[in-house]
Amino acid sequence: DAKTTQPTSMDCAEGRAANLPCNHSTISGNEYVYWYRQIHSQGPQYIIHGLKNNETNEMASLIITEDRKSSTLILPHATLRDTAVYYCIVRVARGNEKLTFGTGTRLTIIP
């Protein structure tokens, strides 16, 4: 799996959009960008994934740059329940491929 780089921590005001960046400059052509988050003392939760087009679901939006070397996860209206560690992972889109977790970004939503 390609390595990713994320800021260690970020704060965001409740109700505002939270933008979490991720650098993956060595991503391969067949690797997708996946985002998971882990709320304290729980298992990780899948958020979204994409290859090169921007993606949106009920949880978040994923913006991938044209050169695919970086991406941004957007939580449009952050709530206190969005406080968690967010992990950006690149891997091929095969279910039995393992996930390699980095240190992630600790996002704190401020009331």
Add this chain to the structure above:
Amino acid sequence: GAVVSQHPSRVICKSGTSVKIECRSLDFQATTMFWYRQFPKKSLMLMATSNEGSKATYEQGVEKDKFLINHASLTLSTLTVTSAHPEDSSFYICSATGTSLSSSYNEQFFGPGTRLTVL
């Protein structure tokens, strides 16, 4: 998304005893399951990958005789920590991927985790 459960959620045991943790996929067939370990304030570290009906593949540095993994059915995998010691105290998390009646999943779905404390 698909649902994965783990049991127990917490367990405390004495040093030298064995502990079994169950991981179940509730609404899909889990052809592949993964076991992770997470120490406080650290990231998840993959311990092993198991495919239904096959022996598990362990990551480097993980003792296969200490962490026994069984994936005997498409909905159940178990992790047994044998002869547990205090340094085995950790948060153990499983994940699964596979197929349901309507979907074939590329993402992994995680269980809620099991906190093991060895006294």
